Amino acid sequence: MTIIRNSKKPRGVVGVIAAVEGFGKTTTLGQLPGLYMLDVDDGSYGLDVPVISFDGTVSGMMALIHELKNDKAPADLKNIGIDTADMLAQMLTTDLCNRKHWSSMEDLDYGKCWGAFKPEWEKILDGLKN
Numbered sequence: 001m002t003i004i005r006n007s008k009k010p011r012g013v014v015g016v017i018a019a020v021e022g023f024g025k026t027t028t029l030g031q032l033p034g035l036y037m038l039d040v041d042d043g044s045y046g047l048d049v050p051v052i053s054f055d056g057t058v059s060g061m062m063a064l065i066h067e068l069k070n071d072k073a074p075a076d077l078k079n080i081g082i083d084t085a086d087m088l089a090q091m092l093t094t095d096l097c098n099r100k101h102w103s104s105m106e107d108l109d110y111g112k113c114w115g116a117f118k119p120e121w122e123k124i125l126d127g128l129k130n
Contacts, residue, residue, distance in 0.1 A: 014129055016085075026083050034078025041087040049081075050074070058120050065127035078082040080128055092124070093117055 017025040024041040029035065037044045039051045054060040067073070068080075082088055093105050096117050106112040 025044040026081075029083065032079040032081065034076050035081050036079070037081045037083055038072065038088070039081075039083045040091055041084045043083040044081075052080070056091045056126070057097075058092055061092065061124050062127070065124070069130065070129070082128075089121065092120065094121065105129050 005039060017028060018100075019025055027047065030037070030044065030047040030049050035049050037049045037051045038054075040056075052064065064065060068077075073112045096102075097104060099109070100107075100116070102108070102113065105117070
């Protein structure tokens with residue numbers, strides 16, 4: 001009998017911490033081993049964690065993901081924390097509005113604007129998960 005295990009690349013766990021401000025979400029996240037923080041909300045101030053910076057654009061985020069996927073990530077990187085996902089989405093929707101010359105995500109029909117953003121957001125989240 002032949003038994004094959006672990007034939008698939010292990011995937012990370014995606015989790016969300018939700019609580020009121022000051023509850024310790026970022027501090028809790030900061031305890032993960034090998035954490036690198038994508039800190040778009042400046043919430044990791046005072047924590048001893050490396051912070052990944054990017055230019056706030058979708059193309060900048062995709063370039064960052066490309067670097068991480070192509071063995072340019074630090075050797076000790078085991079976890080990526082996003083503080084906070086809502087601020088990241090806001091930053092990226094601002095970039096989309098700038099590229100499309102919209103004043104806001106409500107410029108057109110509400111659903112059409114968010115429909116344009118959804119594939120970009122999904123591509124980013126999938127890239128970070130992998």
